[in-house]
Amino acid sequence: MGVFDFLFKWIRSKKTEPKFETPPEAKAEPKPEKKPAPKPTPKPKPNLKPKPKPKPKPKPKVEVDAELVVGFDFGTAFSKVVIRDYSHGIVGKSYAVSFGSLGSSMNEYLIPARIFYDGGNSISLSSNSGEEISNLKLGPLNHQSCSEEDDQFATGYIALVLRETRRWFFAKYGDSYKNRKIIWSLNIGLPSRSYEDEELCSKFRSLAIAGWALSNESEPLTIENINQKLNIARNFLSQSQQPRIPNGFLHRGDINVVPEIIAEVVGYAKSDLRVDGLHMVLDIGASTTDLASFIIHQDNDNLDDNYEILTAEVKNFGVISFDNAKNEGHGSFENLRRNFYTFIGDTNREMRDIRCGNDWMRGFPLFLCGGGAKIKFYRDTVKTINRNLKSTTSFSGFNFKQIPKPGDLEAHAISIDSYHRLAVAYGLSFRKLDIGRIVPKSVISDMPPPPPPPKTRTRYYQDKEDHYWGT
């Protein structure tokens, strides 16, 4: 890094401008002796510079290509989309897509994960006619029970959402891009566990790329043309060498899947709250709870971020389970608590075991996210676990953190409480290149442990837990 310091300094010194200009003649005049009458005010010399040499013709204005990355958070109940414009740099400018009347009534940035199929041919997002098909994500995720239809519906949905996205974006910001070439890319999120499954990743990529291609067309969507595109997509992705890019398709390198749990923390990793090392993310959703742990560290050579996923589990309880337990009574509560407690405890133990040793003992940041994070029951349980672990083991405790709100995201209509719902989409709006290298769990055990980070960044301070519980 030293050379860059030097370079910076050199550059700064080049840019030095001249200091005070004393009019050249003034210096020669000797100061007159004391005389009774006051000296006349010397007329200040006008600020004459020597006539400047003719300036080189200024460079013509260059039209910069616009690199737009679409982060698509395909959720179980709702999807969210964030678009990032890379011309201003990595944390430059990003926009949350508003779906207007198609979006949820509570939050226009959320679009329900469902489509309407009239049995005949057309698929649409609005409920004019046809049967409602929801849970679009679950089908494709499930290897065994997945059908062709599941894949087609999912693709259709993706296409429709992307159409809406583009329509909204150009209506709002089209003017800024009118003379520029746009380079698109798309990132789509996948549950962390699924990320290890190469086949699944591949499948989702093909869904995404087909969806993208369809979104470029304006004809109504039918099962037929969806199927057609899907086939082309599968073929496209399976080729070993660089294939020719079919019309309306993106380059293969521009369609990526990213584990959701990582996407959720990318915003944090790029902020000034970031520290390297172990992290845990606990996402309590409507019906499931996602718990993952990973190590973030920056590669010394190429300076990329590396995420090594240590554990990733999903359990079937969440906000709804809590509501149900309320109705069912004390026994259910206890059950729920126990399950939750065990979940975290087991994971924590696993982390310790995966050759984490000292790093684990020092304690690490824990992000508590999702709708369920606000429920006192869950929060208290986590606090209890923390306390118990600290007193019964050499564990120093969790360091509770919140995902920071990014300064560059335009999402005018969203309230502070609801920001967290866009966190995954926000993270997905970073180029895969910038997110970094993601090493899935299964690969970890084969790898040597990461070298200790060069900077002493892994100091943790124990804040009072309550400090981060917010509102």
Place this chain on the structure above:
Amino acid sequence: MPPLPLSPGTLVRLIANPGRTGVTTGRSRERADRIYWQVMFPDGSEWALESQIEEIPDTEDPIDQLETGRLGRIIDLRRNLTFIRLNGQLANLIYSMDTTNTDFYPHQFKPVLDFLNSPSNGILIADEVGLGKTIEAGLIWTELRSRFDFRRLMVLCPAMLREKWQFELKNKFGISGEILDAKEALKQFKESISGQRNELSIIASFQGLRPRRGWNEDDSDNNDNASKLARFIDEVAYENPLLDLLIIDEAHYLRNPESMTSKLGRLLRQVAENITLLSATPIQLRSRDLYQLLNLVDQSTFNEPTSFDEILQANRPLIMARDMVLRGWVSNEAEGRQQISQQDLLSTLRDAQSHSLLQDNRQLKHLLENPPTDDELTNNEYRAYLANRLENVNLLGHAVTRTRKRDVVSLRVRRDVIPEEIPLSEPEEKFYEKVTNLVREFSLSHGVHEGFLLVTPQRQMSSCMAASLEQWEKTRKEIISENAYDEQAYEDLGIIKTPSKTFGPLTSMLINEASNMGDLNELTTHDSKFNRLRNILRDYLNRNPNEKIVLFAYFRPTLRYLKKRLNEEGIESITLMGGDANKGEILRNFQDPSGPKVLLSSEVASEGIDLQFSKFLINYDLPWNPMKVEQRIGRIDRLGQDSPNIKIWNLFYQNTIDSRIYTRLYDRLRLFENTLGDLEEVLGDEIQKLTSDLLTHHLTSEQEIERIEQSAQAIANLRNREEVLEGEAGNLIAHGDYILNQVKASRELERCITGEDIWVYIKDFFDENYTGSEFIRVTDGELLFDVRLSEEAKIKFEEFVQSNGMLSQTNLASTHTRAIRCRFANKVAGFTDKTVEVINQFHPLVRFSSHKIKEFGPSYYHKTVGVKLPSSELPGFPIGVYVFFVDLWSLQGVRSIERLNFVVKPYNHGNFILEDKAEQLVTTTARKGIDWIGAENFVDIDSIMSTANDCISKSEEMYNKYVQEIADENNDRADLQEKSIKNHLARSLDSLNNVLQGHRTRGREALVRATEGRITALINRVDRQILRINDGRELKHHKLTSCLGIISLEDFS
């Protein structure tokens, strides 16, 4: 397009965000047939598409950037402005505003601005009581610290006020003052000279520091610490100053040049670079007192009483001209009101020029040679600017500042006065008569000159009969120290006198006769005044159970007596008397809602305390000096009094001298309803005469009445005269309205630096220059960080901090590896968490960064921007696109001036927008604006360029005019300073030569040589100063483009 030859280390920037510059690392990646280059930016590395970056051209000025659409963002605009503000000494920025823990009252900044403009390195603040002079002095010090990094402060005040100063300095200004006696002060001065100590924050009292008479003579009796201190100061007087700022509170105590207090003041003045005098007491403008004080501020300029009158006279036509200009019209007998014309102005100015003091004044000359046109005079803004220039013609006007309560709108409290005449009970009548006669006889037999001697017993009885008797009875066996009477006299009349030798006999006489005067029990039972008081209190407290009541009495035994008796009545009270060690605690106790309901305070104790949380005041006795009464009322009638009216209950005995004085004097002059204004000087004399007459002559009641009437009339006349003089005061003391408007404008324009500004500034600097420094945010949304500087940064920072003596101010330079928690906030006081370091504009880290940046030069940030502002932030501004141009003007003459000049012009058509309005648009945008992505697509570059060039030419034009004006002012200032310092030299040489002679005659060789050495040192120093002044006559000036660009004001609703 061919690929860029991006070898490692090429300086590049993002085309669409040109403020973001970095260096290529040489690494590249291919993704999807595209090449990405890795660029190292200050805050980390990123990958960028080839087409998104470009090499930074060698020569490119902001205009080029505008033309090629290299427009930066909001953050670039903000950084530019912050950098200049933090590093500069902008003339129109008040650095102390909004950084202190004080409420904002615009009038409190007037002295700051006056001080900066004063040619005398000093100022006399002569505000009326209760307007916050302490705050004003604190603000001046904060301003000086900010601009010049001053570190050596001393506050000199009456002993009673030391704690108050310590508290205010700490609590409002973040300064830890130390209360020192003479010995400790001397020690610290010596440490300061030897370099062991870099900072001084001394609070000391007149009483503690003033030397004995004969302190500088060969007298073995002057080895007390104060005299040692005085000698030390005298010795170093001709060398470098010991203090950066000396504040003298209650400076009216120094008005007698023969008193040792005054001599102390003068001694200290000699070793202080700057001085601020605070004087509440009235100024009778032609009196010697005002002259004495101004002489203390600047001995060489205000060196004769008559020079004062001259200044007043010279100013008169100038002030007339100023007022005429401000009004905008002149009154003509024939035609009534008429628009002011150039002719009107010229003739008044010629009048001014005819005075010898202004004959050579260049600014005046220039105005006469280049007068404004009639047209220009119709413009309000122009006239306001011209009025300000007229005020500056005579620079001496800035040496005194005065605000009166009636001028401060927020301070209009109504006083409800209730006089309560209390008939004497029989025992009381008898007692009163007996004692009065005794005293009169005694005084006659001892001569009438010791007026105050006589006052005391008489006044004691008027205060409280029972307590008086008790006092005389009690002390029968004790010896009354001289000090007790000394203090009582001070309590009564505010006289600091050395003890007199005649107290003894009077006291003895009274004590002896005590048993014959009356019966204590009877007096207590039939204490008519107390009974009345009790009823008043009960009644009030029943109706207002949560209120606090303040009661004053000048006789201490009265207070003790009242406490005891109120206690018996179940009313909780607390006493406050001069000499109480824990004054602060007593007051806090009183203020506490669960604390005592009544404060029983003596006169002296009341000085300088703030009781505006109470709105009920009882004068249990009445001083004969109305100024004292005014002081009492001033405790609750002051800034911060929330109630629109306050109650003042006055108790006095019927059919006594007191009642006659009350009805004839006070009531007649309506001395309670309205503030007195500042009349103490005249009143003091008059009252003393009255007192003396009333007590030493056997007058009948009718005669008493007549005599009092005489006084009343005399005072009324004096007051009228005072009003007239006050009117003329405008002749000397700057009008202030223009300044007040400047202050308010400053605040509205938010010409201040926020915590966020400082954070961005520091972060940028360290990212650029000391990568590896960590700033880890603790909580999202707060400017709280755990900071760890890189090794290199620590080394450099430590060097800087050591050499500037700032080690004690920060932990960031320590060799520990732990992180230091810091909060970025531009406040000097008001934080309770001691473990968090506050980084404000004074913090060593900011100073260090600024120091380094100055070494690099000013072109740090990208200067051309394209930004947007929601129109709701600036109602009154038409929607549209504006082109703006800001540059920094730096002028260096006898003093340095910097100024940010703003020029704005609407993009399509329209007139220039200048000065405050232009500044408002740009600074509001910097604060509240947002990025304008793709701005270059929405405007026609050619039109933009032509508008931009118009702005630049306009700015050039304004610059030249400004430089000319300042050049004149600069020379006038240099003339004044040169004259003043030559005066100073002559005077000092005189005095030193006398000393030299003295030593020679006494054959003290060593001392002769020493004194000769001092003379040489003095002459050398003055020579250097004159050289510097002459050097400063030639105004060096320079302007630098600060930023420019386009702003789109849009409706976002």
